[in-house]
Amino acid sequence: AIQLTQSPSSLSASVGDRVTITCRARQGFTTALAWYQQKPGKAPKVLIYGASTLQSGVPSRFSAGGSGTDFSLTISSLQPEDSATYYCQQFINFSLTFGGGTRVEIK
């Protein structure tokens, strides 16, 4: 089965910091990777799809890249409203597979 491993599982950073989250696929090759942001009690919200395409309406401080088995999400200048859990997601065999999540806290 496809597994997505995110690191770190949590981080704490200050407003204005540059933050990077990584996502590694254990097997398989895909460019169909997406990133979501989820706040407590809310549904996930897509930030990035197709590995690097910013969803309409998402601030440009969010960016992502990678290919094959290694992908990353970067927040260029962390804002208070970015406190959330972030998930990567692959689409393989008609199913959505999610990573374990990275919790981002503001110091």
Added chain:
Amino acid sequence: QEQLVESGGGVVQPGRSLRLSCTASGFNFRTYGMHWVRQAPGKGPEWVALIWYDASDKYYADSVRGRFTISRDNYRNTVYLQMDSLRDEDTAVYYCARRQRSHADLWGQGTQVTVSS
């Protein structure tokens, strides 16, 4: 505006059934595939099922195959999830989500399903 609204959640005993509904508005529902995704307390999202825009194909997670059935009514702009033989481990918030090519771009607010005796 584009919106998905789930309903039908509740508390149910193990082995019983429940049917969830998700009603769409603000977009051409009949042209989109639809997912159900669930999230257990303190866990990440887990994909449950996908139905093609015209219901010609359906796919299920191994954990629910044979117990859950996804269907849709394009005249009512609604997708359903029939859940039978419910287990404790099916306890979660259930979301419907609109399929794009490789991700889900529009999500409902979720409906809570609790399986407990």
